[in-house]
Amino acid sequence: MSFVLKAAVGEPAQRASNPAVVDTVAAVIADVRANGDDAVRKYSEKFDGWSPESFRLSEDQVAEIVKSVPETVLDDLRFAQRQIRNFAQAQRDSIQDIEVETLPGVFLGHRNVPIDAAAAYVPGGRYPLTASAHMTVLTAKVAGVERVAATTPPNAGEAPPISVAAMHLAGADEIFVLGGVQAIAALALGTDTIDPVSILTGPGNAFVAEAKRQLFGEVGIDLFAGPTETLIVADDHADPFTIAVDLLSQAEHGPDSPCVLITTSEAVGRATLDHIEALLPGLVTNAIAGPAWRDHGQVHIVDTLAEAYTLADKFASEHVQILTEDPRQALTSMRNYGALFLGEGTCVPYGDKLIGTNHVLPTLGAANYTGGLWVGKFLKTLTYQEVRNLDTSAQLGEICGRVSRLEKFEGHARSGDLRAAKFGNAPLAWGDIPTRVTSDR
Template sequence: MVKYFKKGVKTPEKINSNQQVKKTVEEILSQIEKGGDHALRTISRSLDSWSPDNFRLSDLQIAEIIEEVPIGTRKDILFAQEQVRNFAIKQRSTILDLEVETLPGVFLGHKNIPVEDVGCYIPGGRHPMVASSHMSIVTAKVAGVKRVIAFTPPINGAIPKATVCAMHFAGADEIYIAGGVQALAAMAFGTESIKAVDMIAGPGNAYVAEAKRQLFGIVGIDLFAGPTEILVIADDTADAEMVACDLLSQAEHGPTSAAVLITTSEKLAQETVSEIERQLKLLSTAEVAKIAWKDNGQIIIVNSDQEAVIEANSLAYEHVQILTKDPHFYLDNLTNYGALFLGPETNVTFGDKVIGTNHILPTMKAARYTGGLWVGKFLKNCTFQRCVPAASAMIGEYAVRLCELEGFAAHEAQAALRVKRYGHLL
């Protein structure tokens, strides 16, 4: 039987917040669609105190910015990007084109064609999300995308230099300094100075996630990657220090971040609450993490690993950290998650920053129907077919009867014409 040792914020508060986010996003998207560059500048000035002569950085500006980034930082960025690139290349090698003869003279196949224009959003806000440059831009380039543009917001009125460095190293063809919903709108609709893209990728806050939801159809999107979520599944072999540390690692992202512990040990649940209080006193980002834990933190006590799987699959969280005596049980049995971190030797931070798997992952229960960003998201699996004449006539006879069954006269005529032309070959 499931027991809630700690619950998060009340549902009506979340609903009210979501409604306000939706309304705000609608207004900004409408302004950018109608007003183009002028609207982008007006909103950027109002929200970010940012109104440069040109939102796009020139090659000279990029070169000067990179020179100001310490060499050690540049090396760290390149190391992380190499890990992401290596894994993406391995993933790409598993995606194969196909052509097969399914019946004598009938050939079916598919090609994996890269999206041509992609816009990558690199969040900023409280912290420069340098690693998001690797995850979206590098992955798109490995997939074969011809044009990748990237937006990132200014931070406290200044260009985030390390992020720009990462965007450039990752292979961005155009780099813009602008943030939030207005940046996604500019990429989707295009403006007088920005060519619209075919697809948008990248994580962000609740406003960015809602903007992607509203823009879907106008452009493609990678997935809904809103405020971060972490689920820790732990048993009596885990220690409270590590559990608390892992939960707070994502709670510090923002006040809407969700952190949940599912455990078979009530003792661990009690110790974790105390340990979180202790660590919050030492954490420089405690002001944010404390609110996230208070409003969105949960502790759920279950009776067994099997019951933990049921609860975890229902949550369908972005990050799932396994701290149990048999982590592979969860690898074998969990079905709804963005990324899985097996055992105490690994953690979400490794995945977020450097190990090579992608950190742009589904949130808000989207893990029920999609995985995270990978090269396959930037590829269109497009089918084709061809027939030899005799096969065309043979398939045509079936098609004629099936079209007649459904009452589609023009469809029937199309099939019948092939039977008429090639039927003598049967």
Template sequence: MPKFIKEGKNQEEINIDDSKVRGSVESIIKRVQIEGDEAVKSLSLEFDNWAPNSFKLSSEEIQSIINEMPAQTIEDIQFAQANVRRFAEAQKLSLQEIEVENLPGVVLGHKNIPVKSAGCYIPGGRYPMLASAHMSVLTAKVAGVERVVACTPPINGEIPKTTVASIALAGADEIYILGGVQAMAFMSLGTESFEPVDMIVGPGNAFVAEAKRQLFGKVGIDLLAGPSEVLIIADETADAEMVATDILGQAEHGPTSPCALITTSEKLAVETIGEIERQLEVLPTREVAQAAWEDYGVIIKVNTFEEAVIESEKLGYEHIQVLTKDNDYFLERLRNYGALFLGPETNVAYGDKVIGTNHTLPTKGASRYTGGLWVGKFIKTVTYQKVKPEASALIGEYCDRLSKLENFPGHAKQGSLRVERYKHVGKVGL
């Protein structure tokens, strides 16, 4: 039986927090829908103390910002973006168009068509998450999206220049210094000055994730990517320093970031608690990470790897890091996760920042039914059919009879009309 050595907030408390977020987001979206540009400017001033004449950066402003960047910063951004681009291009190659003769004279196929426009949210606030530009803007461009818009919030009333440089280098067509729910509503609903996009993507806090949920339908979304989650599965071969470091490295994302350890070693569990306390003493982001660990930190002691898989599947966390003597056991058996990190040589920060896999991933159990952001999220797979006359006469007979079974006389007529028109052309066999 699993044993909970540490637990975080209960579900009732989390539900109360979620309901507060829902109401706040709904009112902001409604204001933007009704008041347009005026609401966007007012909300930006209220939440970010930011109300410029234009939220959109000009090409001259963008180039000036890039020119200010140290050469090492540009090189580092380009290194990360090259990794993301290579992996995204390889993923795109896996998306094959098909055309098959499903029956004699019946040709069916599918095409992969990129969406025309996408809005990418690049989080800011406490942390200027320039890596999100690689993951969203660049991935959209590799997918073939014509118009890619990026929104990122100001930081302390200033333009986040490194983030802007990253967005521009990733290939964004338009860059707006605008954050939060108002940015998501702006991109999705449009205003007097902005043509809305077809889908919105990118990570964010609970408010941004809730905005995506409420706006879905008016626009497409990638997935609901809320506060970052990390689970470490470890056995007696792992060391507490690494486990603690990798937990706190994700806990610093925000005070509501879930972080968990599932382990077969009670000794490691106890040592990890002590090591987390020790590291928090010197961690610059202690205030945030400590709140996440205290309120959302979980440690589960299990007896076997099989039990570890069962408990992991229940959590379905965004990031899972495996530090055991048999990491492939988990690669073969785990199903519910956004990204998997196997062995001590890698870690979630590699995925977040630089290695090439995408960091916009499912949270809150969404890994049960979706993976993370990738080129395929920006591409619609649509079908078509081409039918020869003699095949149409045959298919029409079946369509006629099957439609009548469903009480659809209009559908039946579509089939019978083709039988009448094409029955003398010739016959085909199944």
């Protein structure tokens, strides 16, 4: 018999932004649109107390900052980036240009062309998310993006060394120490000193997420961001202590982060609850993880794994961890998730930090219709067509004329009529084809 052992008591996150956030972000964007660099500097001073001579770091500044980072830290960053680069390159290699002949002399195709310029926002402050540099900057460069501008907020009046090092090692062409809405607006709209980009990527706080939402359409974005989500599917073979540790690993992302366990074993569910209560007091991030688990933690007991997978699909969670005897069954049993983590040897933090897959993933139910950030997001799939066989063009022209008139598009019909007449035997009912004129110029 299925039942809920622990229910969420807090209000779920909403797709709509707080009206105060919407208004604040709209005002900053409008100011940057009208006043460019002056507005950017004004808000950087107001929100971050940061007003250097240039927000963009010079090559010498970058080199000096990277030099200050311990070599062991740089080695770890390089290791993580090798894993992400290898997988991103395998993804890029799987994307092929195509051309097919669909009728005699009719060639249709597509080419995968990189976006010209991308922005990568790397969150900073007390929690510099260096992994976001790997996921955004590096993935864009593997896709072939010519210009990647990376930006991160200052930390206590300084450029954050580890974030700068991560952006540099990932291949950023430009590195800015600039945060918040002012950074997003400047990179989307352009100023006298900051060139605009074509896509905005990377996570951020509610203001950054809202800025991306408001600017979407003028530029592309990776995803609409929400709180980090995690869900575990477990059977009676799963270790409750491992489940507890792994749920709390994601609860510390934020006090509104949903953490869900779906299990076929009531004993596993109850033991997991006991372990979480024992672990939380000693967790350094208890002030965040505690409210997340209290308000948004859930434990569901179901009768079968089939029910577990069906329920998990309804959640469409960002991260789904499978702790069952046969974890790969989830590959064919589930379809709505940001990323799957199969088996006890695999934890969500591996995906967050270094295993190679991208950690920019859909939240708030978006996994029902999209996957996460990958090299394909930085590519435009552009189609083309060519009709070399003029007999086929005449045939297409006759049919084009008829179907266009069904829709009352006379101009479209005449383009088809012209080719039916020029290259075939169809009469041109609405005019005569002029004699071809050659120019002496």
